[in-house]
Amino acid sequence: MTVDPVKGYPAPSVRRLPLYLHYLRDLRGSGRESVSCTHIARDLGLISVQVRKDLAITGIVGRPKTGYELPALIRAIEEFLGWNTRCDAFLVGAGCLGSALLGYEGFIENGLNIVAAFDKNPAKVGNVIHGKEVFSLDKLKPLAERMHVQIGILAVPGHAAQEATELVLNGGIIAIWNYSPVRLEIPAEGVICEDVRLSSSLALLTSRLKSLRATEE
Amino acid sequence: MTVDPVKGYPAPSVRRLPLYLHYLRDLRGSGRESVSCTHIARDLGLISVQVRKDLAITGIVGRPKTGYELPALIRAIEEFLGWNTRCDAFLVGAGCLGSALLGYEGFIENGLNIVAAFDKNPAKVGNVIHGKEVFSLDKLKPLAERMHVQIGILAVPGHAAQEATELVLNGGIIAIWNYSPVRLEIPAEGVICEDVRLSSSLALLTSRLKSLRATEE
Numbered sequence: 001m002t003v004d005p006v007k008g009y010p011a012p013s014v015r016r017l018p019l020y021l022h023y024l025r026d027l028r029g030s031g032r033e034s035v036s037c038t039h040i041a042r043d044l045g046l047i048s049v050q051v052r053k054d055l056a057i058t059g060i061v062g063r064p065k066t067g068y069e070l071p072a073l074i075r076a077i078e079e080f081l082g083w084n085t086r087c088d089a090f091l092v093g094a095g096c097l098g099s100a101l102l103g104y105e106g107f108i109e110n111g112l113n114i115v116a117a118f119d120k121n122p123a124k125v126g127n128v129i130h131g132k133e134v135f136s137l138d139k140l141k142p143l144a145e146r147m148h149v150q151i152g153i154l155a156v157p158g159h160a161a162q163e164a165t166e167l168v169l170n171g172g173i174i175a176i177w178n179y180s181p182v183r184l185e186i187p188a189e190g191v192i193c194e195d196v197r198l199s200s201s202l203a204l205l206t207s208r209l210k211s212l213r214a215t216e217e
Numbered sequence: 218m219t220v221d222p223v224k225g226y227p228a229p230s231v232r233r234l235p236l237y238l239h240y241l242r243d244l245r246g247s248g249r250e251s252v253s254c255t256h257i258a259r260d261l262g263l264i265s266v267q268v269r270k271d272l273a274i275t276g277i278v279g280r281p282k283t284g285y286e287l288p289a290l291i292r293a294i295e296e297f298l299g300w301n302t303r304c305d306a307f308l309v310g311a312g313c314l315g316s317a318l319l320g321y322e323g324f325i326e327n328g329l330n331i332v333a334a335f336d337k338n339p340a341k342v343g344n345v346i347h348g349k350e351v352f353s354l355d356k357l358k359p360l361a362e363r364m365h366v367q368i369g370i371l372a373v374p375g376h377a378a379q380e381a382t383e384l385v386l387n388g389g390i391i392a393i394w395n396y397s398p399v400r401l402e403i404p405a406e407g408v409i410c411e412d413v414r415l416s417s418s419l420a421l422l423t424s425r426l427k428s429l430r431a432t433e434e
Contacts, residue, residue, distance in 0.1 A: 014417075197232065
């Protein structure tokens with residue numbers, strides 16, 4: 001099992017927490033007040049022991065018969081993830097993908113608030129996309145410092161990613177969410193980088209599809 | 218290490234292949250003809266043994282001194298991933314994210330060709346987004362059958378995801394690339410599903426950021 005380098009939480013467990021949260025919020029909406037590991041496991045196609053272990057990283061412990069109180073469990077997950085408080089972010093790269101991220105409703109409900117976008121293309125500067133203004137790159141540092149923004153989302157092509165990295169780090173940003181297809185060079189300490197590699201996911205899909213076709217022929 | 222359920226290839230290795238491919242294509246562009254594991258490892262911040270092991274799943278073996286011939290290595294990775302031949306896909310959900318995926322240039326260079334989009338919103342039907350037409354949902358089955366499309370990309374909200382899944386499976390699609398935030402119920406055999414959970418990646422980012430802040434305070 002992969003272990004989170006910062007604090008030792010198992011990354012697969014952390015990765016599953018949003019899945020639980022989405023499910024539990026739905027369940028709360030339907031009027032339930034408590035839920036057991038067995039119940040969660042059955043609905044999400046997991047095994048009960050795994051669910052208990054995953055939820056335990058948030059510090060919450062279920063009770064033998066009733067399981068978890070729903071509001072407390074939801075709050076524990078939100079607090080663990082830091083999704084109970086609003087977190088401001090800047091986006092670099094206002095192309096197709098960047099624009100989609102600016103309009104993605106799933107982020108704001110998890111506390112992630114993209115406050116502004118930045119692009120090197122003068123034709124894009126001044127545009128407003130999904131209510132967020134696009135600024136030129138030289139505005140990033142002063143705005144990040146003034147607004148104390150800590151998260152930078154990179155939606156730039158591979159060849160522009162390292163330059164964008166240096167730009168956001170120079171502005172005091174300490175957490176990079178990298179949508180570019182390349183590996184970023186970042187200082188080892190005090191900065192977090194999480195890569196969203198769409199091509200890695202595509203690699204799993206297409207290599208499995210190829211295997212599936214081979215077994216069927 | 219997670220193991221691919223279909224053929225036993227380690228998923229982390231498969232996930233890293235696009236990173237190598239991107240790097241190796243760049244290297245080829247600069248005129249090099251061969252490359253060693255040590256060289257790749259150094260440039261990508263990995264260890265050499267890991268690089269050798271990852272590349273070995275494609276069936277290629279490097280030679281003691283020269284390493285790998287660049288064109289052969291690139292071809293081996295592309296073939297392993299099925300990225301050497303064009304693969305047609307349908308997209309369901311032509312909202313923000315779906316529109317971005319329609320225009321994402323990184324897909325076509327890896328053989329993924331989104332040929333059409335489908336949306337339940339009549340106002341979107343007939344629109345052309347990045348050169349791809351948006352059809353109504355009832356057109357999906359006949360078009361999928363006629364065009365022999367095997368990949369369905371779901372960019373729909375969570376509440377619409379299961380319905381979309383049944384729609385694409387009903388059209389004969391056997392590989393689902395799921396961008397929705399929920400777990401899909403799919404038949405166990407003969408169908409592949411790969412989830413792109415942006416919220417899982419966000420969970421890792423924000424939980425680590427929270428830990429980082431806590432250690433700094």
